[in-house]
Amino acid sequence: MLTFTLRRLLMSIPTLLFIAFVIFMLLELAPGDPMSQMPLTIPPEVKEKMRLALGLGEPWWVRFPLWLKQFFIVEPQYWWDAAFGTNFADGAQRIISFQSRSPVFDTIAQRLPQTLWVVGMSYIVGVLIALPIGIISAYKQYSVFDQTGTFVSMIGFSVPPFFSGVLLIVIFSVQLKWLPSIYDTTHVVTNWDTFIFQLKQMIMPVMVLALQTTAQVSRYMRASMLDNLTQDYVRTARAKGMTESVVVMKHVLRNSMIPVVTVIALGIPSIFGGAIITEQIFKVNGLGQLLIIALQGNDIPMVMTITFLLAVLIVLMNLIADILYGVLDPRIRYD
Amino acid sequence: MTDETMDMTAKPRNQWWDVWDQFKTHKGAVFGLCFLIFITLFCLIGPSLWGVDPGKLDIRNKDMRPIYTAIFDSGAKYGWAHPMGTDNLGRDIMANIMQGGRISLAVGWTAMILALVIGTTVGVLAGYFKRLDGILMRFTDLVLALPLLPLLLVMMLLFRDPLRAAFGPEQGIFILIVTGIGITSWMHTARIVRGDVMAIKEREFVLAARSIGTPARRMITRHLLPNVLSPIMVSATLGLATAIITESALSFLGLGFPSDFPTWGKILFDSVDRMTAYPERVIWPGLAISLTVLSVNYIGDGLRDALDPRIRGL
Numbered sequence: 001m002l003t004f005t006l007r008r009l010l011m012s013i014p015t016l017l018f019i020a021f022v023i024f025m026l027l028e029l030a031p032g033d034p035m036s037q038m039p040l041t042i043p044p045e046v047k048e049k050m051r052l053a054l055g056l057g058e059p060w061w062v063r064f065p066l067w068l069k070q071f072f073i074v075e076p077q078y079w080w081d082a083a084f085g086t087n088f089a090d091g092a093q094r095i096i097s098f099q100s101r102s103p104v105f106d107t108i109a110q111r112l113p114q115t116l117w118v119v120g121m122s123y124i125v126g127v128l129i130a131l132p133i134g135i136i137s138a139y140k141q142y143s144v145f146d147q148t149g150t151f152v153s154m155i156g157f158s159v160p161p162f163f164s165g166v167l168l169i170v171i172f173s174v175q176l177k178w179l180p181s182i183y184d185t186t187h188v189v190t191n192w193d194t195f196i197f198q199l200k201q202m203i204m205p206v207m208v209l210a211l212q213t214t215a216q217v218s219r220y221m222r223a224s225m226l227d228n229l230t231q232d233y234v235r236t237a238r239a240k241g242m243t244e245s246v247v248v249m250k251h252v253l254r255n256s257m258i259p260v261v262t263v264i265a266l267g268i269p270s271i272f273g274g275a276i277i278t279e280q281i282f283k284v285n286g287l288g289q290l291l292i293i294a295l296q297g298n299d300i301p302m303v304m305t306i307t308f309l310l311a312v313l314i315v316l317m318n319l320i321a322d323i324l325y326g327v328l329d330p331r332i333r334y335d
Numbered sequence: 336m337t338d339e340t341m342d343m344t345a346k347p348r349n350q351w352w353d354v355w356d357q358f359k360t361h362k363g364a365v366f367g368l369c370f371l372i373f374i375t376l377f378c379l380i381g382p383s384l385w386g387v388d389p390g391k392l393d394i395r396n397k398d399m400r401p402i403y404t405a406i407f408d409s410g411a412k413y414g415w416a417h418p419m420g421t422d423n424l425g426r427d428i429m430a431n432i433m434q435g436g437r438i439s440l441a442v443g444w445t446a447m448i449l450a451l452v453i454g455t456t457v458g459v460l461a462g463y464f465k466r467l468d469g470i471l472m473r474f475t476d477l478v479l480a481l482p483l484l485p486l487l488l489v490m491m492l493l494f495r496d497p498l499r500a501a502f503g504p505e506q507g508i509f510i511l512i513v514t515g516i517g518i519t520s521w522m523h524t525a526r527i528v529r530g531d532v533m534a535i536k537e538r539e540f541v542l543a544a545r546s547i548g549t550p551a552r553r554m555i556t557r558h559l560l561p562n563v564l565s566p567i568m569v570s571a572t573l574g575l576a577t578a579i580i581t582e583s584a585l586s587f588l589g590l591g592f593p594s595d596f597p598t599w600g601k602i603l604f605d606s607v608d609r610m611t612a613y614p615e616r617v618i619w620p621g622l623a624i625s626l627t628v629l630s631v632n633y634i635g636d637g638l639r640d641a642l643d644p645r646i647r648g649l
Contacts, residue, residue: 018477026489154363154636158629160580162587162600163621166607170614273484277584281607291485292588295492303489310482318480 005323012315019311020068027300028060054098067304070095075105099299107290108306114185115286119275122206126213127264133214134221134260138229139248149218156215161274165208165281172204179204183284205282209274213267220263224256231255258328262321269314357641364637367630374627378436389434389597393425401428401615419619423609428602432619435597439624442512442582442598447574449517451524455567458528459555463536472529475522483519487581490515491590499593508592512585516578524570531563565642572635576628583624599624 042050058066070093077088094103133153137146173181180201189195228234229252237247276288283289287306294302326332358364382389399421400413413420419428461471491511498507535541536559544558583600585591592598594605599620606616 015477015480019481022481023486023489026486027493154629154632155625158576158632159621159625160583160628162584162603163617163625166603166610166617166621170610170617174611174614269482273482276484276488277587280588291488295488295590298492303485307482307485307489310485311480314480314482 001323001326004326005319008319008322012319015315016312017068019315020071020308021064023304023307023311024060024064024067027304067095067301071305071308078103078105095301095305097294097299097302099294099297099302104302104305107302108287108309111285111287111290114183114284115272115275115279115288118183118202118205118278118284118286119209119271121202122209123213123268123271125206126210127217129210130214130217131221131260134218135225135248135253137218137222138225138256141226146222149222153215153219156211159211161208161212161277162281164211165204165278168204168208169281181282183282185285205278205284208278208281209271212274213271216267217260217264221256221260224259225252228252228256258325261328262325265317265321265324268317269310272310272313354641358637361633361637361640363633364641367633367637370626370630371634374436374623374630375440378433378440381433382430382437385430385433387427387430389426389430390595391426393421393427395425398423398425398613400613420613420615422606422616428616428619431597431602432599432623435599435602435620436623438509438592438596438598439579439582439600440627442509442516443575443579445513446516446520446578446582447571449513450521450574450578451567451571453517454521454524454570455528455560455563457521457525459532459559459563461525462529462532463551463555463559468529471525475525478519479522481519484581484584487515487519487585488588488590491585495590504593505596508596512582512591516581520574520577520581524567524574527566527570528563531566532559535559535562565638568642569635569639572631572638576631576635579624579628579631 056063074092074094077092078094080086081088095105096102097104097107100107133149137149140146169181172179178200180197181204183201183205187194187198187201189198234247234252237251238244242251272287275286276291278284279286279288280292291303291306293299294306399417401418401420417427417429419432421427422431457471457475461468461475494511495508498511501507502510541554541558544554549557582591582598583603586598586600587604589604592601594601602620603617603624606613606620610617
């Protein structure tokens with residue numbers, strides 16, 4: 001298991017390098033110019049100086065390794081320095097945003113909590129709703145509950161978040177006036193009333209994202225439960241006189257959770273992608289919104305870094321899913 | 336008894352009739368197919384029947400409500416001339432939904448076909464030729480590890496202006512969106528096709544075909560492709576659904592077609608600012624997207640059941 005983990009970790013390094021290269025070259029080869037938004041009155045020689053100041057003067061084979069160095073060496077050094085008061089970084093150049101001229105990671109660190117809070121909460125809620133639905137659907141296959149569950153998850157697959165979110169706003173904010181339509185990230189929870197407000201403003205974004213998760217995870221849960229319910233060991237357990245709850249919740253559920261856990265791990269990156277749209281609807285100033293703003297402003301370092309961080313998340317979750325599979329299922333041996 | 340003898344003597348039929356018989360038993364799939372045909376006709380023939388120019392400004396009749404508002408609000412501005420209402424510039428919403436549907440469906444179908452062609456090619460090559468398998472599947476895994484939505488957004492933004500200059504505003508964006516969606520959604524098809532090709536390659540009829548000297552090209556087109564048609568068709572429905580949603584998402588984020596060319600996502604995006612006063616303007620395009628994708632998903636579900644010979648005829 002350990003050698004497998006190590007091998008997979010080592011393998012993910014070239015993968016990540018390749019992804020970084022693809023993103024970099026896409027931004028590099030694209031005909032768009034970070035200077036194109038500048039007023040036409042700026043003389044060409046000044047424009048050239050501005051390009052140099054942004055670090056665009058060097059060819060790509062100089063800038064790409066430089067970016068890699070900044071991302072993998074300089075930035076961790078700064079984090080280390082900030083945490084322990086050392087001075088490893090020694091004033092080295094960090095990744096600087098074209099728009100704000102401040103380090104990219106500072107902005108990301110400001111935006112990350114909002115995204116994590118909404119996305120993380122919605123994922124937990126989604127999974128918590130999905131698991132019982134999947135279990136009951138499989139146990140009572142073809143019942144009314146199962147049919148309804150199938151229909152609801154079909155809707156979850158089909159209704160895009162930008163429609164379900166807008167629909168929720170129309171119903172609950174505009175017509176019923178129960179919930180605020182804009183997520184206020186400056187809101188601080190201090191007492192019961194502010195807590196209720198926080199709860200109210202989180203319900204809609206969380207439910208929109210959770211609907212997608214629920215649809216997917218409950219389908220997998222149902223399929224996996226159905227596979228296991230017909231197995232021989234279930235009949236044996238029943239023949240031994242175990243109660244139905246022990247049979248389902250202990251024997252079947254534990255075995256069915258193995259593939260579902262990996263699906264849950266693999267779904268985490270895609271929920272961040274979905275958050276880009278949800279944040280746009282509810283005006284959450286999280287990472288997704290930051291990415292959109294950076295894209296519109298031709299802020300190449302910011303776009304590059306956020307996109308690459310998402311890629312790191314995908315590769316990491318793939319790795320975790322593989323390892324979890326081996327840990328949870330003793331029948332699977334990678335070595 | 337008579338039924339059985341009838342069956343015994345029935346003419347041998349094409350297998351696709353069996354598939355169709357099985358497909359018909361899936362209520363959701365039949366309903367989905369009907370809706371897909373309806374919405375396609377609505378968008379294709381609708382404009383010529385309705386005859387209203389979607390871009391025509393009629394400022395006198397702006398902000399009309401759909402006719403059903405008359406039921407609960409007799410003071411609202413409505414009229415049979417615009418059954419779905421008009422927008423803030425007086426453009427007819429029904430005509431816009433038709434026109435938008437044309438573009439949305441065209442993008443969906445073209446992108447899906449492109450993704451299928453790439454996916455099937457990669458899958459067949461990887462499954463059939465051992466030499467190519469390692470490198471092609473490695474590549475597929477790498478593409479799967481890319482964050483696709485952000486990359487698609489980057490592509491939209493960076494290649495928009497040059498393509499618009501080269502092919503004109505509508506054509507350029509169409510090519511860009513279709514290519515973008517196509518090259519970011521072929522991977523699952525490739526994996527499925529590869530798996531199936533590898534399984535079929537070991538079967539006796541392939542061995543027989545090879546022993547009479549069938550060249551690889553004919554091997555693939557005559558023996559392998561017809562046998563992997565069913566997984567390809569199922570992933571086609573999934574591809575169509577994702578392509579429509581992705582196009583709408585791009586339009587919704589303001590990175591799709593320019594504002595003069597309505598698509599469902601674009602109409603939705605433009606209406607969000609006024610949804611407090613005119614919620615129906617968000618609901619029409621949203622319903623169109625959701626119902627189309629829902630029906631396509633149901634068709635996929637029905638196809639999967641119908642194409643699986645293990646449950647056919649039950």
